[in-house]
Amino acid sequence: xxxxxxxxxxGTNRRSFLKMAGGFGAAMxxxxxxxxxxxxxxxxxxxxxxxxxDFVAPKLDKVKVAFIGCGARGGTHYHHISTFDNTExxxxxxxxxxxxxxxxxxxxxxxxxxxxxxxxxFGDKFAYKQMLAETKPDVVYVITPWEWHAPMAIDAMxxxxxxMVEVPLATSIEDCWKIxxxxxxxKRHCMMLENVNYGRDELxxxxxxxxxxxxxxxxxxxxxxxxxxxxxxxxxxGRGTGFWRTHHWAKENGNLYPTHGxxxxxxxxxxxxxxxxxxxxxxxxxxxKNHALYAKENFAPDSKLNQIEYNGGDMSxxxxxxxxxxxxMVQWDESSPRPYSRHNLIQGTRGTGAGFPxxxxxxYTWKNATPELRKVLGLKESEPNKHSNYHAWLQGEAYQAFxxxxxxxxxxxxxxxxxxxxxxxxxxxxxxxxxxxxxRTGQPLDQNVYEGAFWSAVTPLSRKSVAEDGMxxxxxxxxxxxxxxxxxLPIVQ
Numbered sequence: 001x002x003x004x005x006x007x008x009x010x011g012t013n014r015r016s017f018l019k020m021a022g023g024f025g026a027a028m029x030x031x032x033x034x035x036x037x038x039x040x041x042x043x044x045x046x047x048x049x050x051x052x053x054d055f056v057a058p059k060l061d062k063v064k065v066a067f068i069g070c071g072a073r074g075g076t077h078y079h080h081i082s083t084f085d086n087t088e089x090x091x092x093x094x095x096x097x098x099x100x101x102x103x104x105x106x107x108x109x110x111x112x113x114x115x116x117x118x119x120x121x122f123g124d125k126f127a128y129k130q131m132l133a134e135t136k137p138d139v140v141y142v143i144t145p146w147e148w149h150a151p152m153a154i155d156a157m158x159x160x161x162x163x164m165v166e167v168p169l170a171t172s173i174e175d176c177w178k179i180x181x182x183x184x185x186x187k188r189h190c191m192m193l194e195n196v197n198y199g200r201d202e203l204x205x206x207x208x209x210x211x212x213x214x215x216x217x218x219x220x221x222x223x224x225x226x227x228x229x230x231x232x233x234x235x236x237x238g239r240g241t242g243f244w245r246t247h248h249w250a251k252e253n254g255n256l257y258p259t260h261g262x263x264x265x266x267x268x269x270x271x272x273x274x275x276x277x278x279x280x281x282x283x284x285x286x287x288x289k290n291h292a293l294y295a296k297e298n299f300a301p302d303s304k305l306n307q308i309e310y311n312g313g314d315m316s317x318x319x320x321x322x323x324x325x326x327x328x329m330v331q332w333d334e335s336s337p338r339p340y341s342r343h344n345l346i347q348g349t350r351g352t353g354a355g356f357p358x359x360x361x362x363x364y365t366w367k368n369a370t371p372e373l374r375k376v377l378g379l380k381e382s383e384p385n386k387h388s389n390y391h392a393w394l395q396g397e398a399y400q401a402f403x404x405x406x407x408x409x410x411x412x413x414x415x416x417x418x419x420x421x422x423x424x425x426x427x428x429x430x431x432x433x434x435x436x437x438x439x440r441t442g443q444p445l446d447q448n449v450y451e452g453a454f455w456s457a458v459t460p461l462s463r464k465s466v467a468e469d470g471m472x473x474x475x476x477x478x479x480x481x482x483x484x485x486x487x488x489l490p491i492v493q
Contacts, residue, residue: 080432197446
């Protein structure tokens with residue numbers, strides 16, 4: 001889309017901003033804000049360890065994969081992986097035998113020859129350790145309750161495997177550091193499986209942001225608003241996601257699930273990737289009403305659901321401020337009767353893209369728009385100074401036109417596979433394919449361990465901010481300043 005006669009969109013290089021901001025840049029080069037000022041403790045990179053931001057592992061002709069957890073999310077992952085060429089499922093582990101057996105059955109249905117030696121482990125919460133020792137996988141998927149993510153990922157990496165961890169990566173700052181230090185020490189990837197980054201609209205917004213369509217990025221909005229109180233029935237059933245998730249709702253007051261909305265926005269802004277980084281947040285929670293109301297209306301008075309004291313606020317709202325002063329609003333609500341939303345809003349000096357519903361508003365004239373923008377915005381050469389109507393959203397058919405102009409090349413390459421394998425509209429299939437593709441071909445993963453830590457850190461930082469009546473909380477610099485030298489995520493072809 002570039003030629004000498006086409007106007008180029010300006011103002012997209014945040015590195016130039018850092019270079020121009022002399023005093024600020026000097027402070028960053030000196031190691032960032034003084035630890036005494038932030039109160040954040042940043043351990044030094046251990047001797048013999050490697051920074052993992054752009055790390056490339058040795059190529060593998062065939063990827064041996066093991067799975068820990070075969071429940072709600074597990075089925076999607078082991079189904080996808082077992083359909084891909086050049087993979088071998090070597091181990092499946094779950095505390096429940098029926099889930100492990102069902103997983104094995106599905107894997108063998110997909111490719112009995114490739115996975116003929118798969119072994120099952122079940123009946124004990126530490127059975128996964130035996131699986132790691134006996135099957136020696138190259139990659140381990142961790143698909144378990146949140147509190148198990150960190151110890152299982154650490155054990156997997158120490159056993160020589162790359163760890164792919166369901167969201168969140170960890171639930172405490174301490175565990176984020178443990179995961180990072182283990183990844184650096186073992187030189188094994190640890191990727192949090194943020195599937196939403198592979199959604200069609202998220203990929204398109206990333207492509208548009210990289211091309212500067214939104215101008216200088218200023219603000220984002222992210223959310224996970226998803227009414228899930230029906231999972232509370234699993235407490236009485238004694239197993240399932242709600243069996244353990246309900247207790248998090250009851251005892252923790254903050255944003256418990258920030259990454260689905262935040263991951264895409266963070267990559268639009270290149271946070272922790274050369275241009276900018278997380279600085280601090282403030283967080284507030286609404287009163288806690290909805291879980292208790294649901295329990296009262298749907299369970300017997302003597303039900304254990306009516307004996308729980310629900311302390312977690314129904315709506316959590318956090319504001320993140322970045323090193324460059326940009327802002328991100330992050331919301332979480334799994335209990336209110338309202339439609340699903342992740343917000344997915346990115347705003348810049350030239351306009352805004354948003355989701356739920358999908359819509360775009362841009363400010364361009366014929367003179368400063370590219371041919372693609374002239375077409376989708378309906379700009380006329382006969383009115384070269386007339387601005388596009390940014391006071392109204394482009395939705396429906398008008399929004400659909402942006403796919404033709406700005407669909408991400410990764411999505412166009414993977415569209416058929418995404419539709420065939422599915423998983424949240426295909427985003428899961430694209431993500432899992434990229435995991436195997438990167439490991440096999442020796443590419444950096446699309447999400448590095450530091451990004452997973454930053455996105456997940458919103459949970460403990462928001463809890464602390466809420467407990468301190470909205471006091472600001474600084475993000476630790478999990479990269480120890482190396483974010484400034486980490487490459488932005490490329491537009492993968």
